[in-house]
Amino acid sequence: xxxxxxxxxxxxxxxxxxxxxxxxxxxxxxxxxxxxxxxxxxxxxxxxxxxxxxxxxxxxxxxxxxxxxxxxxxxxxxxxxxxxxxxxxxxxxxxxxxxxxxxxxxxxxxxxxxxxxxxxxxxxxxxxxxxxxxxxxxxxxxxxxxxxxxxxxxxxxxxxxxxxxxxxxxxxxxxxxxxx
Amino acid sequence: xxxxxxxxxxxxxxxxxxxxxxxxxxxxxxxxxxxxxxxxxxxxxxxxxxxxxxxxxxxxxxxxxxxxxxxxxxxxxxxxxxxxxxxxxxxxxxxxxxxxxxxxxxxxxxxxxxxxxxxxxxxxxxxxxxxxxxxxxxxxxxxxxxxxxxxxxxxxxxxxxxxxxxxxxxxxxxxxxxxxxxxxxxxxxxxxxxxxxxxxxxxxxxxxxxxxxxxxxxxxxxxxxxxxxxxxxxxxxxxxxxxxxxxxxxxxxxxxxxxxxxxxxxxxxxxxxxxxxxxxxxxxxxxxxxxxxxxxxxxxxxxxxxxxxxxxxxxxxxxxxxxxxxxxx
Numbered sequence: 001x002x003x004x005x006x007x008x009x010x011x012x013x014x015x016x017x018x019x020x021x022x023x024x025x026x027x028x029x030x031x032x033x034x035x036x037x038x039x040x041x042x043x044x045x046x047x048x049x050x051x052x053x054x055x056x057x058x059x060x061x062x063x064x065x066x067x068x069x070x071x072x073x074x075x076x077x078x079x080x081x082x083x084x085x086x087x088x089x090x091x092x093x094x095x096x097x098x099x100x101x102x103x104x105x106x107x108x109x110x111x112x113x114x115x116x117x118x119x120x121x122x123x124x125x126x127x128x129x130x131x132x133x134x135x136x137x138x139x140x141x142x143x144x145x146x147x148x149x150x151x152x153x154x155x156x157x158x159x160x161x162x163x164x165x166x167x168x169x170x171x172x173x174x175x176x177x178x179x180x
Numbered sequence: 181x182x183x184x185x186x187x188x189x190x191x192x193x194x195x196x197x198x199x200x201x202x203x204x205x206x207x208x209x210x211x212x213x214x215x216x217x218x219x220x221x222x223x224x225x226x227x228x229x230x231x232x233x234x235x236x237x238x239x240x241x242x243x244x245x246x247x248x249x250x251x252x253x254x255x256x257x258x259x260x261x262x263x264x265x266x267x268x269x270x271x272x273x274x275x276x277x278x279x280x281x282x283x284x285x286x287x288x289x290x291x292x293x294x295x296x297x298x299x300x301x302x303x304x305x306x307x308x309x310x311x312x313x314x315x316x317x318x319x320x321x322x323x324x325x326x327x328x329x330x331x332x333x334x335x336x337x338x339x340x341x342x343x344x345x346x347x348x349x350x351x352x353x354x355x356x357x358x359x360x361x362x363x364x365x366x367x368x369x370x371x372x373x374x375x376x377x378x379x380x381x382x383x384x385x386x387x388x389x390x391x392x393x394x395x396x397x398x399x400x401x402x403x404x405x406x407x408x409x410x411x412x413x414x415x416x417x418x419x420x421x422x423x424x425x426x427x428x429x430x431x432x433x434x435x436x437x438x439x440x441x442x443x444x445x446x447x448x449x450x451x452x453x454x455x456x457x458x459x460x461x462x463x464x465x466x467x468x469x470x471x472x473x474x475x476x477x478x479x480x481x482x483x484x485x486x487x488x489x490x491x492x493x494x495x496x497x498x499x500x501x502x503x504x505x506x507x508x509x
Contacts, residue, residue, distance in 0.1 A: 001198055006183035006226070027186040027228070030215070050216050057282055063256075065286045069212045073186055074232055121281055129260040132276040132416065137265040153416035154280020 004073065014075055016041065017085025025072055032056045034072035035082060043083035043112040047156070054155035057113035057120070058082050064120025066154075083112035086119065095119060095172045104168035106159035114155050118169045121151045122176075143173055181218050185227040191234060192359065192392065198229045199390045200361040207231050207392060209252055210286040212279075213295040221305050222296075222312060236394055239263065245400035251290035251393045255279070255345065258289060268398060270406035270425050274348035274443075277410045280417050290393035293346050293356065293373070294385065297339035298419055299328065310336045311381045326485040327419065330493075331477075332447035337381030338483055340444055342419050346370065347443035348408060350451050351425040355397045361390040367397070374448035404429030404437055405504045411444075411496055420444030422493045428459070428504040435459045435505060440497070442476070445489055452476050464505035469498040 004010045009024040014034065023038045032049075035041040035058070044067055047055035051066040058067045059081040087093030095115055098104070105111045125147070128140040133150040141147055148166050157165060185202070189195035199205040204226035208214055217223035236252040239261050247263060258264060259275035279287065287295075296302065301309050301319035308317035320328050320338050329340035350370045358366045373385050387393075404427045412418040423443035429436045438459040442450040455475035462468050473494040480490050 001187055001194060001201075003198075003227075004186045006185050027184055028181045049219065051212055051280075051283055054280065054282060063285045064282050066212070066282045069215050069283075070286065071186070071208075071211065071215065071228075071230075073188065074211070074230055076188070077233070117282065120285070124256070124260075124281065127260070129256065130265065130272065130276065132273075134276075137269050137272050138262075150416050151281055154282045 010073075012072060012076065014039075014072065014080060015078065016080045017082060018079075027071065027073055029072045030068055031058070031060075031070045031072050031075055031080070032067040035067065035080075041082050041084050044116075045109055045112060047110070047113075052156070053110070053113075054117055055110050055113040057117040057155065059116055059120055062120070062123060064117050081116070083116055086115065094175065095168070098168040098172040098175075099165070102164045102168035102171060103161075104164040105157075105161050110155060110157045110159075114152070114157070114165055117152060117155045118172075121148075122169075122173055125151065143170070145170060182221070182224045182226070184225055186230065187228070188230045188233060192231075192236070192394070195229050195231050195234060196359065196361045196363075196390060196392060198227075199392075202227045205229055209288045210254070210291045212283050212287045213291065217296060217303075220303060222303060231392070242397065247398040249289050249396045249398070251288060251395055253289045255284040255287045255289070255292055256281070258345075259284065267401040268348075268352060268406070270351060270408050270427060271345070271348040271398075273406075273408035274344040274410075274423075274425055277408060277420075277423070278344035289345075289396055290356075292343055293349070293370075293393070293396070295343060296384070298342045299339035300324065302339060311339060311377075311384075314380070314382050321483060324485060325483045327421070327444075328483060328486045329447045330445050330480045330482055330486060330489050331442070331450050332376045333481060333483075334377045334379065334381070334447075336379050337377035337447070338486075339377070339381070339447065341374070341446060341448050343449060344408070344410065344420060344423060344443055346449040347423055347441045348425045349396065349398075350449040351427060351439045351441035352398050352401075353439075354399075356393055357395040357397060358387065358391050358393050360388060365394075366391075370449060371451070376447050402427060402429065402437060402439070407500060407504060409496055409500050411492060422489055422496050424493075424496055424500050426500050426504055428501065430464075430505055433463055435462055435464065440472075440476070442493065445480075445493055459501075464501065466498065466502075469501045470494075472501065473497050 045055035047053035051069040056068040087096045134141045206225040208228045237250040259272045307319045328338040410423040420443045425441045427439045
């Protein structure tokens with residue numbers, strides 16, 4: 001058995017945005033703290049640190065999770081994508097551009113999480129996953145504003161930019177659909 | 181967070197041996213509830229055995245037309261599974277009514293069943309709680325207790341069970357499959373799995389030390405309409421004040437079969453078969469539904485701020501029964 005002892009830092013390699021990163025951490029370090037404090041990937045934010053606000057949302061194997069409620073050690077086999085891997089100031093992801101276009105933020109603290117969450121959410125909807133507000137469980141959902149609001153309810157925005165966040169996600173989804 | 185040893189187990193045998201071999205060891209899978217509680221110092225395991233890499237996923241049909249759900253199947257995958265959506269819509273609906281998209285992607289089937297109460301006082305190590313520290317006292321009794329249970333409580337604990345999924349599992353007569361460190365396997369109904377608080381509110385299940393849930397098995401779906409109705413303080417991402425999972429089959433204007441389970445109101449996911457029996461063979465009527473509510477609520481106790489749950493459960497139940505017995509349009 002390969003126990004990692006509580007009192008010693010242990011080597012760990014995480015694949016983040018397509019690049020392997022080696023670090024030494026103790027067992028308590030969350031995925032969020034590994035990203036922010038050990039690898040200087042500060043796009044994912046620490047809001048509540050209890051899975052309630054969504055500011056820490058990243059994609060793990062393409063699926064959105066709260067990185068604050070996961071141990072870094074749990075992700076040795078995973079492909080992690082953070083906002084830094086989604087776009088850059090020089091080459092914005094179209095959803096980032098849509099947030100700017102729709103004025104989908106004020107302070108910006110929740111935005112990385114909103115964007116990572118929205119990308120995960122759109123894949124879930126494309127896979128036909130229903131939501132709490134879907135009238136019919138069996139046929140695929142139509143992504144109207146009500147569906148977007150329900151599916152994004154795990155991402156809080158204290159500036160309450162919600163109407164424009166929904167607009168940004170909606171306009172991106174419509175443009176993506178038209179291009180497909 | 182208190183320091184802990186960590187092992188990423190490669191198979192179930194290693195996980196069972198690891199938890200048994202070291203004191204204070206706990207299994208961890210999704211971790212969405214356990215890590216939350218560890219950050220607060222409510223849970224203080226000295227060792228964690230990560231079972232996330234074990235082969236305990238997958239949803240498959242059983243020989244009798246039921247469904248076997250691996251313990252590690254994420255809540256999202258279960259809610260979206262085509263067979264669950266088509267045959268057990270009450271289960272999809274219950275899961276989708278709980279938590280957020282991110283949490284449902286990480287939280288597992290077995291972990292959902294074993295999540296702890298969200299009682300404010302359980303979550304706050306600065307105040308007495310019999311669930312955290314047996315004998316310390318209950319801060320909810322006589323304190324702020326709006327979210328607490330009204331059924332199955334005791335003078336030692338009035339915490340409510342928080343799960344939506346487990347309410348649907350209960351109405352569907354799900355069974356939990358487990359393996360013990362000895363290798364022996366067991367199968368428990370949810371009624372057998374959960375304990376009422378009594379004078380030992382720190383004991384929430386009948387799982388033995390080191391026992392691991394491997395799967396949840398649903399019997400074949402029964403005929404009838406299914407629904408999950410959840411009443412909460414906001415439209416999304418909130419725990420139930422009252423929820424009802426219901427399956428009702430009508431035949432020639434009379435109720436042929438009924439199953440009802442309740443969330444937000446019980447010390448465990450609640451069911452009352454005697455109340456269900458009152459419906460069988462009867463024509464639907466407001467008076468009948470009120471009698472069923474009387475039976476469900478006969479032993480209900482309010483603790484002040486949560487008194488409202490008693491009439492709220494009554495109204496929600498009569499509305500659900502009216503909806504499910506209404507003639508098809």
